[in-house]
Amino acid sequence: MMKIIVTGSSGFVGTNLVKNLRELKHEVTELDITNGVDITNWEQVKNISGFDIIIHLAARIFVPDSYKFPREMYNLNIGGTLNALELCRMNNAKMIYASSYVYGVPQYLPIDEKHPTVAFNPYCRSKLISEDLCRSYNKDFSVPIVVFRPFNIYGKGLNENLLISLIRSQIIKSGRISLKDPRPKRDFIHVNDAVAAYIKALDYKSDNLEIFNLGFGVSYSVKEIAGMMASNFSADIDIEFSNEVRKSEVLDTVADIALIKTKIGWEPLISFEDGLKGLCG
Numbered sequence: 001m002m003k004i005i006v007t008g009s010s011g012f013v014g015t016n017l018v019k020n021l022r023e024l025k026h027e028v029t030e031l032d033i034t035n036g037v038d039i040t041n042w043e044q045v046k047n048i049s050g051f052d053i054i055i056h057l058a059a060r061i062f063v064p065d066s067y068k069f070p071r072e073m074y075n076l077n078i079g080g081t082l083n084a085l086e087l088c089r090m091n092n093a094k095m096i097y098a099s100s101y102v103y104g105v106p107q108y109l110p111i112d113e114k115h116p117t118v119a120f121n122p123y124c125r126s127k128l129i130s131e132d133l134c135r136s137y138n139k140d141f142s143v144p145i146v147v148f149r150p151f152n153i154y155g156k157g158l159n160e161n162l163l164i165s166l167i168r169s170q171i172i173k174s175g176r177i178s179l180k181d182p183r184p185k186r187d188f189i190h191v192n193d194a195v196a197a198y199i200k201a202l203d204y205k206s207d208n209l210e211i212f213n214l215g216f217g218v219s220y221s222v223k224e225i226a227g228m229m230a231s232n233f234s235a236d237i238d239i240e241f242s243n244e245v246r247k248s249e250v251l252d253t254v255a256d257i258a259l260i261k262t263k264i265g266w267e268p269l270i271s272f273e274d275g276l277k278g279l280c281g
Contacts, residue, residue: 001025001026001027002026002027002052002053002202003026003027003029003050003051003052003053004021004026004027004028004029004051004052004053004054004055004202005028005029005030005031005048005051005053005054005055005087006018006021006028006029006030006031006054006055006057007031007032007039007054007055007056007057007058007080007084008031008032008039008056008057008058008059008098009028009030009031009032009035009057010030010032010033010034010035011032011057011058012153012155012157012158012159012191013057013098013153013191013194013195013198014030014032014057015157016155016157016191016192016195017055017057017195017198017199018030020195020199021199024199026202029048029051031045031048031058032058033058039058039076039080039083039084040075040076040079040080040083042083042086045083045087046086046087048087049090049091050091051091051093052093052094053093053094053095053096053202054084054087054088054093054094054095054096055096055098055198056080056081056084056095056096056097056098057098058076058080058084059076059077059080059098059126059127060072060073060076060077060123061100061123061159062123062159062161063121063123065123066121066122066123066126067121067122070122073122073123073126074122074126074129077123077126077127077129077130078126078129078130078133081097081130081133081134082133084097085133085134085137085143086137088137088143088145089137089141089143093143094143094144094145094146095134095137095143095144095145095146096145096146096148096198096201096202097130097131097134097145097146097147097148098148098150099127099128099130099131099147099148099149099150099211100123100124100127100149100150101124101149101150101151101152101253102117102118102119102124102127102128102131102149103115103116103117103118103253104116104117104118104120104124104250105118105120105248105250105251106250106252106253106254109252109253109254110217110254110255110256111213111253111254111255111256112213112256112258112259113149113211113212113213113256113259120248120250131147131211134147134209135209138208138209139209142207144206144207144208145209145210146201146204146206146210146212147209147210147211147212148197148198148201148212148213148214149211149212149213149214150189150194150213150214150215151186151187151188151189151213151214151215151216151253151255152186152187152188152189152215153188153189153190153191153194153214154188154189154190154191154275154279155190155191155192155275155278155279156191156278156279157191158191163186163222163225164188164225164229164276164279166179167179167225167226167229168229168279168280171229171230171233171237171280175235175237175238176237176238176239176240177226177229177230177237177238177239177240178240178241178242179222179226179239179240179241179242180241180242180243180244180245180246181222181241181243181244181245181246181249182221182222182223182226182241182243183221183222183223183249183251184221184222184249184250184251184252185219185220185221185222185224185251185252185253185254186219186220186253187215187216187217187218187219187253187254187255188215188216188220188272188275189214189215189216189268190268190270190272190275192270193216193268193269193270194214196266196269197212197214197260197264197266200264200265200266201264201266204263204264210263212257212259212260212263212264213255213256213257213259213260214255214257214260215254215255215257215268216255216257216268216272217254217255217256217257217268218254218272219252219253219254220272222241223239223241225276226239227239228272228273228276229276229279229280232276232277232279232280233280
């Protein structure tokens with residue numbers, strides 16, 4: 001049994017992770033704004049002690065908000081990470097940090113962890129700055145840190161602004177799907193597989209900063225996803241695309257997950273087809 005702090009515990013990944021950790025009999029402390037704990041407020045959290053690991057999930061993740069509310073985005077995503085790292089330093093604890101897709105337009109596919117990183121929006125920049133903080137705390141203070149770079153996590157409870165939930169919502173509400181650009185392809189990983197990676201990382205031993213991609217290793221286009229989801233509903237579903245192209249669109253991303261398979265012994269088990277069926281029942 002470990003004593004584990006989970007920040008952002010009320011979020012999409014956090015709720016699933018906390019449930020699984022408790023089922024495994026770990027002692028979990030939730031640090032989340034919904035239970036009155038602000039990870040960016042050092043005075044609130046500085047006396048927290050007696051834990052083995054912080055899994056730091058707390059973040060603002062909606063990219064359009066990173067342009068509308070940059071200060072709030074940077075304050076939580078960077079300031080919260082700094083406070084979590086400092087707690088780990090003070091308590092000789094380990095950190096597992098949830099970063100993001102940080103590679104921009106790929107120079108090659110599949111994308112491994114050595115691929116150059118690109119701060120292609122303020123949200124991504126906040127994650128890369130936070131990764132640099134992790135690197136500094138590991139180098140200067142010997143805090144052991146695992147960084148996960150998830151590509152696209154999906155499953156029940158996903159924010160309705162994100163593609164798969166948006167498609168599902170449109171089908172249920174109107175019986176039709178209306179989207180913009182059918183071309184972009186993304187690598188999707190089910191939330192249950194992502195949670196399994198975090199749990200595997202609890203026992204991973206390394207004094208260094210270790211970075212791992214979280215993905216499946218296969219990409220699907222917006223058009224393919226819309227068709228797959230429509231086929232899981234009994235009624236005929238009309239699908240239309242406006243062909244509106246988003247500025248600086250990344251047309252394809254595929255994760256190379258060889259490193260995490262080798263070092264942590266994790267690999268995804270839920271196929272995209274099965275994962276979508278679970279959302280469309």
